[in-house]
Amino acid sequence: MSRFNSQEWIPRTSLGKMVLEGQLTSLIEIFNQGYKIQEPEIIDTLIPDLQQEVLDINLVQKQTDAGEKSRFKALVVVGNYDGLFGLGVGKAKQVRAAIQKATVDAKLNVTPVKRGCGSWECGCRDPHSIPFLVVGKCGSVRIQLLPGPRGLGVVAGEVAKKIISFVGIKDCWSKSYGSTRTVPSFAFATYDALKNTYRIVSPTDWQG
Numbered sequence: 359m360s361r362f363n364s365q366e367w368i369p370r371t372s373l374g375k376m377v378l379e380g381q382l383t384s385l386i387e388i389f390n391q392g393y394k395i396q397e398p399e400i401i402d403t404l405i406p407d408l409q410q411e412v413l414d415i416n417l418v419q420k421q422t423d424a425g426e427k428s429r430f431k432a433l434v435v436v437g438n439y440d441g442l443f444g445l446g447v448g449k450a451k452q453v454r455a456a457i458q459k460a461t462v463d464a465k466l467n468v469t470p471v472k473r474g475c476g477s478w479e480c481g482c483r484d485p486h487s488i489p490f491l492v493v494g495k496c497g498s499v500r501i502q503l504l505p506g507p508r509g510l511g512v513v514a515g516e517v518a519k520k521i522i523s524f525v526g527i528k529d530c531w532s533k534s535y536g537s538t539r540t541v542p543s544f545a546f547a548t549y550d551a552l553k554n555t556y557r558i559v560s561p562t563d564w565q566g
């Protein structure tokens with residue numbers, strides 16, 4: 359479906375044009391140059407094997423002058439199981455439209471995650487976990503992700519576990535605080551933590 363869309367895609371941004379014309383073929387290059395991705399087709403083109411899943415759907419009711427207005431709010435995760443993932447929300451009157459908006463939002467939020475093995479119990483060099491402890495927060499929710507040994511699995515709440523697996527991380531520990539039952543906050547705290555794997559410069563950056 360994404361390939362079909364990209365064939366009909368007429369880019370609106372210069373970055374989109376460069377991607378469509380094949381002048382830019384690497385997402386990492388786009389991130390390194392600090393471009394802001396404004397078209398989901400850029401992601402469709404550069405990550406054709408991107409997977410997606412709906413994490414949460416909520417009916418949001420709001421009292422307005424015209425009466426009660428209800429809309430669906432969807433939360434979607436996208437990822438390639440290989441170090442790239444995004445998280446997005448979308449609101450609409452219909453569930454389907456809310457999911458579509460959330461999917462576009464998730465694609466525009468795609469971010470790289472640094473994987474590695476920072477587990478003292480393991481010490482291998484494969485990127486099955488994360489390289490060091492990272493922390494993320496959203497609202498009252500805070501989450502810590504810690505490197506884990508091979509074979510551990512992802513030890514985290516259901517939503518965090520799903521998101522972490524979309525990144526391609528197989529083993530890690532987690533600790534969370536605050537109202538982790540609020541799915542969007544828990545999800546965005548996890549997103550924040552995973553994104554932070556690129557904010558810290560680790561000593562391994564200077565090795566080999």
Ligand SMILES: [Zn+2]
Nearest residue numbers: 475480481482
């Ligand atoms: Zn390891």
